[in-house]
Each structure stands twice: as C-alpha cells, then as structure tokens.
Amino acid sequence: xxxxxxxxxxxxxxxxxxxxxxxxxxxxxxxxxxxxxxxxxxxxxxxxxxxxxxxxxxxxxxxxxxxxxxxxxxxxxxxxxxxxxxxxxxxxxxxxxxxxxxxxxxxxxxxxxxxxxxxxxxxxxxxxxxxxxxxxxxxxxxxxxxxxxxxxxxxxxxxxxxxxxxxxxxxxxxxxxxxxxxxxxxxxxxxxxxxxxxxxxxxxxxxxxxxxxxxxxxxxxxxx
Amino acid sequence: xxxxxxxxxxxxxxxxxxxxxxxxxxxxxxxxxxxxxxxxxxxxxxxxxxxxxxxxxxxxxxxxxxxxxxxxxxxxxxxxxxxxxxxxxxxxxxxxxxxxxxxxxxxxxxxxxxxxxxxxxxxxxxxxxxxxxxxxxxxxxxxxxxxxxxxxxxxxxxxxxxxxxxxxxxxxxxxxxxxxxxxxxxxxxxxxxxxxxxxxxxxxxxxxxxxxxxxxxxxxxxxxxxxxxxxxxxxxxxxxxxxxxxxxxxxxxxxxxxxxxxxxxxxxxxx
Numbered sequence: 001x002x003x004x005x006x007x008x009x010x011x012x013x014x015x016x017x018x019x020x021x022x023x024x025x026x027x028x029x030x031x032x033x034x035x036x037x038x039x040x041x042x043x044x045x046x047x048x049x050x051x052x053x054x055x056x057x058x059x060x061x062x063x064x065x066x067x068x069x070x071x072x073x074x075x076x077x078x079x080x081x082x083x084x085x086x087x088x089x090x091x092x093x094x095x096x097x098x099x100x101x102x103x104x105x106x107x108x109x110x111x112x113x114x115x116x117x118x119x120x121x122x123x124x125x126x127x128x129x130x131x132x133x134x135x136x137x138x139x140x141x142x143x144x145x146x147x148x149x150x151x152x153x154x155x156x157x158x159x160x161x162x163x164x165x166x167x168x169x170x171x172x173x174x175x176x177x178x179x180x181x182x183x184x185x186x187x188x189x190x191x192x193x194x195x196x197x198x199x200x201x202x203x204x205x206x207x208x209x210x211x212x213x214x215x216x217x218x219x220x221x222x223x224x
Numbered sequence: 225x226x227x228x229x230x231x232x233x234x235x236x237x238x239x240x241x242x243x244x245x246x247x248x249x250x251x252x253x254x255x256x257x258x259x260x261x262x263x264x265x266x267x268x269x270x271x272x273x274x275x276x277x278x279x280x281x282x283x284x285x286x287x288x289x290x291x292x293x294x295x296x297x298x299x300x301x302x303x304x305x306x307x308x309x310x311x312x313x314x315x316x317x318x319x320x321x322x323x324x325x326x327x328x329x330x331x332x333x334x335x336x337x338x339x340x341x342x343x344x345x346x347x348x349x350x351x352x353x354x355x356x357x358x359x360x361x362x363x364x365x366x367x368x369x370x371x372x373x374x375x376x377x378x379x380x381x382x383x384x385x386x387x388x389x390x391x392x393x394x395x396x397x398x399x400x401x402x403x404x405x406x407x408x409x410x411x412x413x414x415x416x417x418x419x420x421x422x423x424x425x426x427x428x429x430x431x432x433x434x435x436x437x438x439x440x441x442x443x444x445x446x447x448x449x450x451x452x453x454x455x456x457x458x459x460x461x462x463x464x465x466x467x468x469x470x471x472x473x474x475x476x477x478x479x480x481x482x483x484x485x486x487x488x489x490x491x492x493x494x495x
Contacts, residue, residue, distance in 0.1 A: 069478060071454065
C-alpha cells in the first residue's frame with residue numbers, strides 16, 4: 001500500500017544518488033586536472049564543492065524530518081540512518097577532491113617530478129570502488145559491496161608503495177621535497193577516497209542485511 | 225428577522241483566491257465551564273484553512289471539549305457556559321443570528337467509534353440530504369459516489385451499496401462515517417480520535433484519507449497517538465489541564481518543542 005509520505009523517501013533516495021554522482025564527478029575531474037596539470041579545471045572543482053556541502057545538509061534535514069514525523073522502522077529506519085552516514089562520507093570525498101585540486105594548482109606551477117603511473121591507477125580503483133558502492137545502493141548487491149570492501153587493500157598497498165618511492169626522491173634529491181610531499185598528500189587523499197567508498201559499501205551491507213561488517217579484518221584479508 | 229445563511233460565515237474573511245486563510249477558525253480568549261468547574265482556560269489559537277490541525281494532550285486536558293465547542297456540540301449538555309468567542313471565517317459561531325443546525329451542517333464530525341446508522345451503506349451517506357428533503361435519485365446517486373470516493377471506500381462497496389452498513393469491517397465503517405460527514409459538503413471536518421478503534425492497516429487508510437481530504441476541508445483532529453499527529457497534521461496544539469501549552473507547526477512540536485511539558489509529553493514521559 002502506498003502512503004502519502006512515500007514520496008519523501010523517494011526524494012531522499014534520489015538526493016543521495018545525486019550526491020553520489022556529484023562526488024564521483026568531483027574526484028574524476030580532480031584527477032583529470034592533476035594528470036593534465038590543468039589548474040583551471042582544478043579551480044572549477046574547488047568551486048563546485050559547495051554543491052556537495054549543500055546536498056549533505058539537505059539530506060540530513062530530510063532524514064531528521066522523516067525520523068521525527070514518520071516513525072520509520074526496519075528497512076526504512078536503516079535507509080534513513082545509512083543515508084545520513086553515506087552523505088557524510090560523500091561530503092568528505094568531495095573535500096579530498098578539493099585537497100587534490102589545491103595541491104594540483106601548486107604543482108602546476110612547477111615542472112613534473114615524475115611521470116604519473118601509480119596515482120592514476122590508484123585513482124581509477126578508488127573511483128570504481130565509489131561507483132560500485134553507489135551501485136549497491138541502487139541494486140542491493142551484497143557481493144559487489146563486499147568486493148568493494150576487499151578492494152580497499154589494493155589502494156592501501158599502492159599508497160604505501162608511492163610513499164616509499166617518494167621518500168626515496170626526497171632523500172636522494174632534496175630539491176624535490178616540496179613536490180614529493182604534495183604528491184604524498186595527493187596519494188593519501190586518494191587512499192582516503194577509497195576508505196570512504198569502503199564505508200559506503202559497508203553501510204549498504206547494513207542497509208540490505210542489517211549486518212554490521214565494519215572493522216571485520218577477515219573480510220578485508222580474504223580475496224574477492 | 226431573517227436568519228443568517230450558513231454561507232454567510234464560511235470563508236467570509238478569506239484572502240485572495242489561491243491562498244488559504246491562516247486564521248480560518250479563531251479561538252479567542254475562550255474559557256469553558258461545566259457548572260462551576262472551569263475546564264478550558266482562556267484559550268487562544270488560530271486554525272488555518274485547508275490544513276490538518278492536531279490537538280494532543282493527556283486525558284482530561286480539554287482537547288475534546290474544545291473540539292466539541294467548535295460546532296457547539298457542548299451546548300447539548302446542561303449547565304455549561306463559555307466566555308470569549310470562537311469565529312469561523314471571521315464570524316462568531318455564537319452569533320444569535322446564526323442557526324446552530326446550519327452551523328453544524330457546515331462542520332462535519334467523525335467520532336472515536338464508528339457509528340453507522342442501522343441502514344444500508346447508501347442510506348447512511350444520504351441521510352442528511354433526505355432529512356433536508358432532498359430526495360432526487362440522480363442527486364443522491366451522485367452524492368453517494370462522490371462521498372464514498374472521497375472517503376476512499378467506493379471501490380470496496382460500489383457493488384453492495386444497498387446492503388447493511390453493519391456488514392462492513394471496522395475500518396470501512398469508519399470511512400463510511402467520514403463519507404457521511406462529507407456528503408453535505410461541510411467546510412470543516414472535526415475528528416475525535418477517529419482511528420483509536422481501528423487496526424494499523426485501517427488506521428493507515430484513514431490517515432491517507434485525511435491527507436487527501438485536507439485539499440478540500442479544514443480538518444481538526446484529536447488524537448492520543450503521537451505518531452499519528454506527527455504523520456498527518458500540519459500544526460499541533462498541546463493542551464494540559466485545560467490550558468494551551470504550546471501550538472506550532474508539527475515538525476517544530478516534535479523536533480524542538482519550546483515548553484518542557486510539551487517535550488515530556490511527546491517523548492512519552494508523562495500522560
């Protein structure tokens with residue numbers, strides 16, 4: 001039976017999906033700006049972060065109103081709670097995209113330290129994780145959500161590898177320190193984006209199964 | 225002396241078309257006594273047109289008494305008196321030129337327990353029209369269909385309109401009473417705990433109906449069910465010991481009540 005306030009949940013869901021799309025776009029554009037040294041694109045990404053901030057507040061307002069007035073239980077309750085948490089993760093994804101862009105603008109003023117190999121690979125995995133996590137929201141695909149969680153380790157490993165490589169640059173050629181540090185922080189931002197995608201995937205498992213898989217290390221160690 | 229027609233007060237002070245009067249019903253410094261017992265204390269509130277206003281509060285707080293004053297039902301009790309005034313569309317319901325019967329025709333009422341007459345579904349809906357001497361079959365048929373559709377009952381009963389109303393389920397009987405209440409096209413619908421005798425499915429149907437009906441009617445509902453007030457109403461008034469403690473937009477009452485007594489009540493800590 002359809003209820004008169006079902007449309008409020010539909011709006012909530014579509015706002016969350018919209019926020020997911022904007023977050024993915026922000027990360028993709030930030031990485032594009034980094035790889036092409038496009039400071040103007042980086043500036044545009046920075047300016048567009050407000051959209052995510054506004055969506056986070058809107059989703060929170062809708063969730064609080066729904067909990068306040070509609071007394072959600074079961075799946076609906078999980079949807080509203082998970083929606084608030086996922087929107088917070090997406091907002092943080094946007095912040096990391098902004099961090100990448102600020103460093104990109106500084107890097108664009110200097111000659112490149114090295115050809116980018118691992119960073120685009122990391123970013124590609126992180127963006128795919130984010131997309132897959134959001135797809136789980138649409139399709140309630142538990143296997144895909146668990147695969148996102150397991151994939152986080154790939155990004156962690158690439159980040160550690162880059163950390164070691166960039167440390168060597170700094171030790172061997174102290175003149176590269178500033179650029180190497182910027183790239184280290186960019187790598188860390190991408191690693192954080194993958195963490196947020198992991199959080200969202202875990203939230204989707206909770207949404208679909210009411211099962212809390214956070215901090216379950218055995219899940220991350222097992223291969224997909 | 226010519227008696228005032230009911231339409232003389234309805235929407236009398238309504239603003240421009242397309243907007244709704246935020247103070248369609250005005251309760252002005254209204255006190256009410258059963259004998260020497262003062263049960264309502266200088267109440268003042270404006271009830272907006274074509275919205276749902278919920279009255280909440282613990283038993284004995286005066287919410288039903290106020291509701292029953294809105295169509296002067298309490299006049300039927302011996303030894304009652306009031307101070308202050310209540311206006312509808314700017315006109316006092318105590319205006320001596322106003323017929324009480326005419327007033328009640330413009331204000332439909334639905335009670336806690338469904339009370340269909342021992343007649344067919346059809347005759348229940350058209351009862352008030354027949355009393356008024358309106359017996360034309362095509363008019364009555366049209367009213368029955370419109371009212372039952374309005375009460376979201378038509379599809380369930382259209383093939384058995386001439387069977388006894390007692391054959392309906394509790395939820396259907398209550399919706400039949402709503403159909404009967406709206407048959408005469410009132411401006412206002414008063415509902416005194418309309419879902420308290422219904423199961424959750426029937427309750428949900430009546431709540432859906434309330435949401436639909438507010439497009440056409442000004443609705444005032446008394447409810448003990450806090451979640452129901454939160455779900456169906458636009459504004460909520462909290463009463464305690466005959467006093468209006470707080471009156472605000474429903475999201476404000478349930479999200480950020482200003483008065484600690486309101487907060488305690490809506491949180492289920494007393495009452």
